[in-house]
Structures are given as structure tokens and as C-alpha cells.
Amino acid sequence: MVIVGAGFGGLNAARALRGVPVDVTLVDENNFHTFQPLLYQVATAGLDGDDIAHAVRGIFHRQRNVGFRLARVTGVDLDGRALHLDDGTDLRYDHLVLAAGATTATYGIPGVEEHALTLKSLADAVHLRTHVLEQFEQADARPELVDEGALNFVVAGGGPTGVELAGGLVELFDKVLRRDFHRLAVDRARVVLVEPTDRVLGSFHPRSSARAAAALRARGVEVLLGVGVAKAEEGAVTLTDGSRVPTRTLIWTAGVRAHPLADALGVPLGRGGRVMVEPDLSLPDHPEVFVVGDLAAATDADGQLLPQVAPAAIQGARHAAAQIVAQLEGRPTTPFRYRDKGSMATIGRNHAVAELPGNIRLSGTLGWLAWLGLHLMMLVGFRNRANVFVNWAWNYLTYDRGSRLIASG
Amino acid sequence: MVIVGAGFGGLNAARALRGVPVDVTLVDENNFHTFQPLLYQVATAGLDGDDIAHAVRGIFHRQRNVGFRLARVTGVDLDGRALHLDDGTDLRYDHLVLAAGATTATYGIPGVEEHALTLKSLADAVHLRTHVLEQFEQADARPELVDEGALNFVVAGGGPTGVELAGGLVELFDKVLRRDFHRLAVDRARVVLVEPTDRVLGSFHPRSSARAAAALRARGVEVLLGVGVAKAEEGAVTLTDGSRVPTRTLIWTAGVRAHPLADALGVPLGRGGRVMVEPDLSLPDHPEVFVVGDLAAATDADGQLLPQVAPAAIQGARHAAAQIVAQLEGRPTTPFRYRDKGSMATIGRNHAVAELPGNIRLSGTLGWLAWLGLHLMMLVGFRNRANVFVNWAWNYLTYDRGSRLIASG
Numbered sequence: 114m115v116i117v118g119a120g121f122g123g124l125n126a127a128r129a130l131r132g133v134p135v136d137v138t139l140v141d142e143n144n145f146h147t148f149q150p151l152l153y154q155v156a157t158a159g160l161d162g163d164d165i166a167h168a169v170r171g172i173f174h175r176q177r178n179v180g181f182r183l184a185r186v187t188g189v190d191l192d193g194r195a196l197h198l199d200d201g202t203d204l205r206y207d208h209l210v211l212a213a214g215a216t217t218a219t220y221g222i223p224g225v226e227e228h229a230l231t232l233k234s235l236a237d238a239v240h241l242r243t244h245v246l247e248q249f250e251q252a253d254a255r256p257e258l259v260d261e262g263a264l265n266f267v268v269a270g271g272g273p274t275g276v277e278l279a280g281g282l283v284e285l286f287d288k289v290l291r292r293d294f295h296r297l298a299v300d301r302a303r304v305v306l307v308e309p310t311d312r313v314l315g316s317f318h319p320r321s322s323a324r325a326a327a328a329l330r331a332r333g334v335e336v337l338l339g340v341g342v343a344k345a346e347e348g349a350v351t352l353t354d355g356s357r358v359p360t361r362t363l364i365w366t367a368g369v370r371a372h373p374l375a376d377a378l379g380v381p382l383g384r385g386g387r388v389m390v391e392p393d394l395s396l397p398d399h400p401e402v403f404v405v406g407d408l409a410a411a412t413d414a415d416g417q418l419l420p421q422v423a424p425a426a427i428q429g430a431r432h433a434a435a436q437i438v439a440q441l442e443g444r445p446t447t448p449f450r451y452r453d454k455g456s457m458a459t460i461g462r463n464h465a466v467a468e469l470p471g472n473i474r475l476s477g478t479l480g481w482l483a484w485l486g487l488h489l490m491m492l493v494g495f496r497n498r499a500n501v502f503v504n505w506a507w508n509y510l511t512y513d514r515g516s517r518l519i520a521s522g
Numbered sequence: 523m524v525i526v527g528a529g530f531g532g533l534n535a536a537r538a539l540r541g542v543p544v545d546v547t548l549v550d551e552n553n554f555h556t557f558q559p560l561l562y563q564v565a566t567a568g569l570d571g572d573d574i575a576h577a578v579r580g581i582f583h584r585q586r587n588v589g590f591r592l593a594r595v596t597g598v599d600l601d602g603r604a605l606h607l608d609d610g611t612d613l614r615y616d617h618l619v620l621a622a623g624a625t626t627a628t629y630g631i632p633g634v635e636e637h638a639l640t641l642k643s644l645a646d647a648v649h650l651r652t653h654v655l656e657q658f659e660q661a662d663a664r665p666e667l668v669d670e671g672a673l674n675f676v677v678a679g680g681g682p683t684g685v686e687l688a689g690g691l692v693e694l695f696d697k698v699l700r701r702d703f704h705r706l707a708v709d710r711a712r713v714v715l716v717e718p719t720d721r722v723l724g725s726f727h728p729r730s731s732a733r734a735a736a737a738l739r740a741r742g743v744e745v746l747l748g749v750g751v752a753k754a755e756e757g758a759v760t761l762t763d764g765s766r767v768p769t770r771t772l773i774w775t776a777g778v779r780a781h782p783l784a785d786a787l788g789v790p791l792g793r794g795g796r797v798m799v800e801p802d803l804s805l806p807d808h809p810e811v812f813v814v815g816d817l818a819a820a821t822d823a824d825g826q827l828l829p830q831v832a833p834a835a836i837q838g839a840r841h842a843a844a845q846i847v848a849q850l851e852g853r854p855t856t857p858f859r860y861r862d863k864g865s866m867a868t869i870g871r872n873h874a875v876a877e878l879p880g881n882i883r884l885s886g887t888l889g890w891l892a893w894l895g896l897h898l899m900m901l902v903g904f905r906n907r908a909n910v911f912v913n914w915a916w917n918y919l920t921y922d923r924g925s926r927l928i929a930s931g
Contacts (some may be wrong), residue, residue, distance in 0.1 A: 134871065144659060144928045163570035168926045170702035177704055183659040183928070248590040250553060254609065295578035296589055500912055517577045519553045519592070 114208035122212030122406035129434035156259035157281030215407035218368030225347035229365035262359025270367030271308030309341035387448030405429035426519035523617035531621030533813035538843035624816035627777030633754035638774035671768025679776030680717030717749035792819030801857035814838035856901030
């Protein structure tokens, strides 16, 4: 059988098949898993890129029934049961789990596709870090660039990614770059977070949203609610309220769309381009194909689309693996039931909001400790965990950040 | 005053000027220092790229008289006392320290410039790691590529870099990739080290050379002495003995030439394109310009050109800084005297050769411990040291390597 995607979904589907007498081939266009919840830390120079990535083959050292194939899937022949790969070859399957994840949606807003930076992959994060640091280097060499907006950073979208990124940026500027640049007015750097609805973290309780916005503002982020991006161009962003922010940096976190593989399937798609699935997560008329995670238009008991978060992908992947085992053993499949494990977003050093099952809402330092513990536990592989811990402990104690390298490749 | 280059020379010149009433601007085309002696570890996936790099601005947080400029120096107007930078601006100086280092020399051997990989920068090392890992991924997908030489790796040059790289490659294959690839005959991978003279590590005692060659061979490296590269082409390397090795990977460590900045100076150059200097390391007729490290044709008491190694750059940089202080205080300058601190090369886990002052020669585990301790001590910045230690300890205990990511940027 074949699994497409080495994110939370794909890894967990493969792991759940340990000891099962099937040969699994995991296909991904990168040879590593990316721990997406911490991409913003790489983008804001808090962690090294390697800290949040782990070689897929290393994860399956001891699980001999899992092989890996480094390739991009360009299409699926559902009737012929074969994947088309970008190296021109086909990969046949008897069972298939599609866990290709999601990409960024820009909704056709003029200039966003061409001018905005995104934060969906490790390469995106390293590129964003490089771009941000270059703005400071250039402004240091030519201070007049500050007047042209070189140190203005616009973050579009007040979801967890936008909130965490905005918080990480002001912290980087305030605690690190201020000490790095002896001759530049780092104080003049601005971080503007724009969110079209009336609150940030729309999927959280309104009180958590209010706390997050207040914490961001206290740290110097300009939080603009009820305002979106109307147009992006070289050197400036125009907002929906008609104002114009001179900037060379628009970071787009305001939209998600299923991976283009969904379009290539030629099957009915739901909102956000997500693949319509049966209650057991299989593809209609193709009980041998399962779709999980951000790619699937799965719903909860109330018929609501599931959030595109790691726990939904992990649970869905385990369910899909169990259904494949059931099919192999001649048992019927069962519907998927999502259990909400809560949500978290960090605003910076010492501050996060966390909502846990049972109406538990944490914020401030307590929320941050919960966030820190959960993410350290979740990181794949001890080695990375140890490294990340060294980095975080060092950052915490010294306000230093070690990773602010401008990538030269 | 201005210092060009943030390698061992440039950093140490700037540090030696702490507390001296001069404004220092350090110029480099990267915003980070690269710990070059460990590049081979990054290339063979033993360390992350970020482990051996440190942001220049972070190094000088507490030394307020040092500023940084991210730029490439394209030329020097010695009479006008100004540097031309690649962003089109000029940077004026009263005193100048040139510490731009060295680059690779291919001596016009056909095809080497076009087909060989090099190992002089962090980008080189990450690129080489990516290239090596891709060969295994491709051979895993299409096993017939092994017959075409996809898993043959030719290292040209038996100096410390070639020896360490060859040793690191067999270790990566043997201890890590063999476990990563469940379905590929990793055993068929070959590492061929070619050295035109009759021994590896030509600058060491012949006994150390013999020990290093024996240790490499015991680990599976094919060490060919008295053989060089005659021609490189797509898919193969022809050696000077007429034999032809099918390979997609020629790694060139067989030649060093001073940084092209030396040519741009328009002054007399010595062997390897190195700048001729006065005994005090200043440029003839330009007592305000000092040249240090790999860029300078400085000599020892016997008139021998100094080796292009870190200790020579560090000592030369400190000497140059002291001469500038002497000039500022109206004192005469003094000639530079190089003190040989010995040399080391590691062959792999548990094995290195080390030659220390006083005719002390270590090899095997003792040499390796000496090598490990010295390099950990030398690494710039505690944070990196802690991380590197975590990585090494983990590698040592588990034979795992965490960094084998195929760079996607």
C-alpha cells in the first residue's frame, strides 16, 4: 500500500500499520517531516530549520515494513490503482492513504500571489527569516530605507499562525535585533496584523481572542480588526479601509486551500478544495482509498467541517489505518469520530492562550507552559527534542537567538 | 577602520581591538561566521548547518566599537583608501585588514570546474549533503543506477579536508544509510580517495600519514596514492593512471587559491595567488593596510610560506590589530612570528591523527579525543557549543545522524 504525504497524517498512518503484514511505501516531495506548528519559530529565528525537521527514513528505522519514495505525486489513476510521480514513473497500490495536506489560498486578491511571503513549508520559513533579516541589514547600510517602509512588516490573517508570527517578530526585534544593531533605530520597526473579522483567533472563545489581542498590543503589535488586504504591490500594501502601508514584507497567513493533488483526483470537492469523503474517510466508490487531514472534507458529529489542525490529521490517519486492517481481515469499516483536544496559540515568551477539553481556558504564563510542554512532547524523535530544548532554554535565559543566519543557498 | 572577512582572521582582528578607541566595520558577504574545520561534518550529515555558523552581530553584542556590513567587496582603491561594495556604494577606511580567505583552485583540469563539488562554504556543505543523499534516494527508486556509478563517490585530494570527508562519508553510509534504506544494497557504495603524491596528509609526519591511510582503508575507503584526476565529465572521472570511475560525484579538495579579492588589489602576488606582505603583515607602500590568513603570502622564520590553517589566521589577525594600535600610538611596528600549534585530522568516529608541539604524535582514540576537545573549545559562542555537543553525544551513543535533510530551497 501507499501513503502520500509525510506530515502528521502520513506518519501516523504508517506508524499505525506497525506489525501489520502489509508493505507500506510513504511518498513525499521532501525526505523529511516538518513539524509545522513551529514553522513560525524558524521564521523568527528562534529555532534552526533542522530543529523542526526529521528525516522520514530515520523515523522508520525500526519499522521494516515502511519504505520511502522521494517524489512529488502529479496525479492518481483511481481506476488503474496507480500514482503518477514527477520522475515519470508510476507507483501501483492496493490501498492508498492520501495525506498531502494544504497550501495557501490568496482568493485572487490583486498582487498577493506575486508579492506575499507564505509560511507553509520549511523552505518558506527559512526564506522568510532571510527576508526579514535582510531588511534590517539594508536599512542599517542605508537608513533612508526606513522612511520607505523597509522595517514595516504586515501580517495578513489573525489565526494562530498570524498571531504567533506577529508575536515572534516583535520579540525578535525587541529582544535580539535591538542588541545586534548598534547604529540602527530598531525601535522604528512596525508589525501590523490585519484581520478582516472582528477578532483574532476566531476559532477560540471570545475571551481568549481578547486576551491574545491585548497581549499582542502590549508587546507592540498594531492589531487592526475588521480590516483586510485589498491590494499588494511592490513597496506597499493597501488595506480594505483605504489606508496604504509602505512595506516590502507582506506575510500571508489568511487563507488555506487543500493541496493541488485534490484537484488532480477528478472527484467532488468541498469547501477549500477539500476532498468529499464517506463517514469512514474513504473516497466514494473507492473503498481502497482513504483521505485524511487537511486534504479531507471530513465532518464532526454536528456536520461541521473539521479544523485543519494536527490532531485531526493524526486521529484521521489512525482511523484510516484501522479501516485498512479491517478490510484486510474482512470486517466492515466504522465511521470516524473526531475528538477535540483543544487549541493553543502562543503570543511570545511567557504568554500563550490554551483551550483544553472541559472548558479549561489558560492564558499568560500558565498557557505558555502548557503550550511548551505539549509541543516538546509532540516533536518527533528524541534528538530533535533535546536540541530544541537547548535552544529554547538558551533563548529564555539570555534573550539571545542563535539562528539568525541569512541563507546563502 | 574596516576589516574584510568574518572568518577566523577577521573575527580575531575585531576582537583584539576591544577597548581600543577606533570604530571598526566588519564586512562579509554572509551575516555569519562559518566554522570551516567542521564543514565536512555538515556535508556528511553529522551536524546541522546552523551548528557551525554564528551570526556576526551576535558575536559582537557586547563590543560596541564593532559594526557589521553585509556586502561583497568588489575592489579596493588603495590610494583613495576606499572599498568598492557590490551594492554600488564605497566604504572609506583609515586602516584596513584584509582577511578574505581562500577559495578552490582547479588548475585547469578539464571538466573539474563544471562537474566537481567543492567544500569551502556552508552553502557548499549543504549542497554536497543534499547531492549525496539524492544519489541514494534515486538509486533506491531505480536500482539500475547503481551499475551506472550513482553510489560511487570520488574525493580528489588527500589533505585534511579530503581525508576527513572520505572518512565521514563511509561512516554515514555504513552506520546510518544502511539502516535508512531497507531495500537498497548500500554495501555497493564506494568512496575513492585519490592523492597525486605518495601519501595522504602531506604536511604531517610520514608515520601519521601511514596511520591515516591504514585507518581509512580499514573503514572501506579506496585510497589511491600517486594518482590524480585527469578529466571530469558527466557521469565519470578519468584518473591519471588512465582508469575511469563511473560516478556522478567528484568532490574537489585538491587545490586552494587566495580569494579573488587578491587579484583585484593590483599588487604583487605570490604562490597560490596570495598577497605579498612586509614582515609586519602590511602591504608594501601601504602601512595602513594589513593582510592576514589564507590571503597573505606570509612566511615563517625559515622563509617558508605559512600553512593556510585557522591558527595562522588567528595569530596573524591579532598581530595586525596590535600593529594598528602601535601606529595609532606612534610606535614602530614589529615583524610577525608564527607559532606552530600542531595539526589534526579526524578519520571518523574514534579515530584521528594529531601532531602537537614538542613532537607529540597521537592517533586512534586518543587523537580523536584531543581533536574533539580542541574543536569544541574553539567553536564560537556557547550556544553553538551546547548544540554541537548534544548532536555529537547523540551520534556517538546511537550511530544516528539527525541532519540528513535534502535541502528544498
